[in-house]
Structure formats: C-alpha cells, structure tokens
Amino acid sequence: MKGPIRSSKGRDFLLTPQNILLTAQMDSTPQSEEDSQMIFNVEILGEGKRVLQPTAESDPKLQELKTFLVDWINFELKHEHIVVKSLDEDLFDGLILHHLLPIHSKDLLATLHLLIALAQHFRPDLPLPPNVSVEVVVMEPTKSGMKTGKAIECLTGSREEEATPKKDVFDQLFQLSPDKINDVKQAILNFVNKQLVNLSLTVTDLESQFADGVILLLLIGQVEGYFIPLSTFFLCPQSMEDRLHNVTLALDLLMEAGMLQQPMDPSEIVNQDLKITLRVLYTLFLKHKNSPKPS
Incomplete structure (x- = not known):
C-alpha cells in the first residue's frame, strides 16, 4: 500500500509524480479538491457523530455490501491465514485493519466508509454493490444538551458513477x-x-x-x-x-x-x-x- 505524501520541506525525498505535483502546487494552489471537501464536511458536521440507525442493519443492500467487503478482506489477507466473519465484531480492535491500514475503530459506519475507500483506491475495478444508502442518527452536543436527528448517508454510488474513469x-x-x-x-x-x-x-x-x-x-x-x-x-x-x-x-x-x-x-x-x-x-x-x- 502506498503511504501518505509528506512535505519535502527541509529534507530530500524520492522524485515521484505525486511529489512533483505537490511541489508545483504548494505556491499556486491553496488547497486540493479533496482537502476542500474534507474541510467542507467538517464544517457541516461540526462536533456531531453519526451512527447507524438500528433498523438500517437489516437493509438487504447493506447486508450485501457487508458480505462483499468481508469476502474482499479475506481474499486480500488469505496469505496471512486470516479469516474475518463479522465487520463489527472482528475489526473493532484494529488487529485486522492493522494488516490493511494502521487505524482503529469500533464504529461500523466509519468502518464501512474506510473499507469502501480502501477497496475503491486499491482495486478500482471491484464491482461494489451500487446505490447503498443507510439511515443514520446524527448526534450533536449543544449548550442545552445532546441534539439528535436523522439523515440518509450514501455509502456507494451508481454503476455509472463508479464506471467513470478517475484521474490519476x-x-x-x-x-x-x-x-x-x-x-x-x-x-x-x-x-x-x-x-x-x-x-x-x-x-x-x-x-x-x-x-x-x-x-x-x-x-x-x-x-x-x-x-x-x-x-x-x-x-x-x-x-x-x-x-x-x-x-x-x-x-x-x-x-x-x-x-x-x-x-x-x-x-x-x-x-x-x-x-x-x-x-x-x-x-x-x-x-x-x-x-x-x-x-
């Protein structure tokens, strides 16, 4: 897996297209599109936390997606003799994710987003189940207490969107x-x-x-x-x-x-x-x- 790109300020680093782009954009581009989107998401959500609505877990499309991701993880880690049976039970302590990416989470919604992002990044040809959306509970602390609300969160897009070539x-x-x-x-x-x-x-x-x-x-x-x-x-x-x-x-x-x-x-x-x-x-x-x- 490719690691994150780090700034070359103060030290030499390997000449790669990513690094050349980074150097070229440091003075001319204030933020990348991904950085801007990240800031936008943080500003919208504030301190709120999203968790899956309990009834959402019975959604057939969500179940299909979870099964697909479990199969993908088991395929990728087959050579290490690791078998995953449940996303929320087997991945929460980070031991499995450690073999894919050094990150820890017991949040199924965050885990799903992470695994989808990993699958799309490292295997863009994988036919993920399309049009999977789930109902989430948005919890946000306020001065008067915890404010809750419901929202629909998209996990995967349409086949047409997934088929659109992404710029490398x-x-x-x-x-x-x-x-x-x-x-x-x-x-x-x-x-x-x-x-x-x-x-x-x-x-x-x-x-x-x-x-x-x-x-x-x-x-x-x-x-x-x-x-x-x-x-x-x-x-x-x-x-x-x-x-x-x-x-x-x-x-x-x-x-x-x-x-x-x-x-x-x-x-x-x-x-x-x-x-x-x-x-x-x-x-x-x-x-x-x-x-x-x-x-």
Whole structure:
C-alpha cells in the first residue's frame, strides 16, 4: 500500500509524480479538491457523530455490501491465514485493519466508509454493490444538551458513477504541471537504463523505443527475475499486429504480477502515447526502484 505524501520541506525525498505535483502546487494552489471537501464536511458536521440507525442493519443492500467487503478482506489477507466473519465484531480492535491500514475503530459506519475507500483506491475495478444508502442518527452536543436527528448517508454510488474513469497522478501531471514531465521521464529513464545495463541496451526515447514491446518485455523479465521465451513474442516486429502482440503480452504479465490495477489498451503504447507509457513504466519503477543494479 502506498503511504501518505509528506512535505519535502527541509529534507530530500524520492522524485515521484505525486511529489512533483505537490511541489508545483504548494505556491499556486491553496488547497486540493479533496482537502476542500474534507474541510467542507467538517464544517457541516461540526462536533456531531453519526451512527447507524438500528433498523438500517437489516437493509438487504447493506447486508450485501457487508458480505462483499468481508469476502474482499479475506481474499486480500488469505496469505496471512486470516479469516474475518463479522465487520463489527472482528475489526473493532484494529488487529485486522492493522494488516490493511494502521487505524482503529469500533464504529461500523466509519468502518464501512474506510473499507469502501480502501477497496475503491486499491482495486478500482471491484464491482461494489451500487446505490447503498443507510439511515443514520446524527448526534450533536449543544449548550442545552445532546441534539439528535436523522439523515440518509450514501455509502456507494451508481454503476455509472463508479464506471467513470478517475484521474490519476499522471493525468494531473500532464494537466497541471506539464513543465515537470521531463523530470519524471528522466527519473524513469535512469531506472530503465540501470536495469538494462547487463543486456547492453540503452533507452533514450521512452515513447518510440517501448512502442514495439520488445524492450518492455526484456525489462519486465530483467526486473522480475525470469526469462521470457523468445518464441512467445516477436524480437524483430515487422507489423502493427506484431507490436500489439508484444505489448499485450507485456501488459498481461504486469496484470498477473499485480502491478496494474486495471487493463490498459496496448494500442496506446504502440501509438507512442507518452502518458500511458509512463504510467506502465512507473508501475515497475515503484516496485523495483530500490532494487540493486543487476549483476
């Protein structure tokens, strides 16, 4: 899991698209959209606390969502031999959540929001049950005592909303800080050439040299530590079909390794789309940036 982005003020930090965006926006953008939304929510809720209405727990859609999230947690933690049966009983002490995120809560509503956010962030392709809303009790302390009220809180949106592509850090980089793109390209270029040194290969142009998939496949095999049989791809691709075959194979390998969260269109790399090429190479960079130079 990716950790939070911290300020670089007073110390050096790894060159990443996130950090470049953060540096570029510190002087020009007062607050991000998420920060503004967070402040808005805090101002609206004040000191109020929300808990599930007891009758809401019998809602079939809520039950379906809870079952879905339990199955997702058990799938993610299968390798640790951890089995969750109940969200409100098994997650309250934080021991289970410790394996997903270091946070503690015994609030089922907050737990649901947390798990939905985790699932959507780390597995945006997961088909969460849509249109789940619950009735909540809003409790807010006042000078005259505790004030209570009821409200409807949305947990998941519609399928159409979930299907809308969300902008990632590279979309933001190209939109907000195009002057920083070369810094990201150079960082990834340095990583690529360091990994390919034993193959006597040098990359100088990311878009064109990765467009036929050959160097991408060799790079994947090099950093992942396995040999890709030459019979499975075209070492000297001659046609668009050959290049598409190579790039498709490379993307399939990255998907199987869990480095890509959702499928990508191989034709975009073949057509030398810089943003897509950077996005793919960055997945390898994130996983192997601290790996020693191949011997």
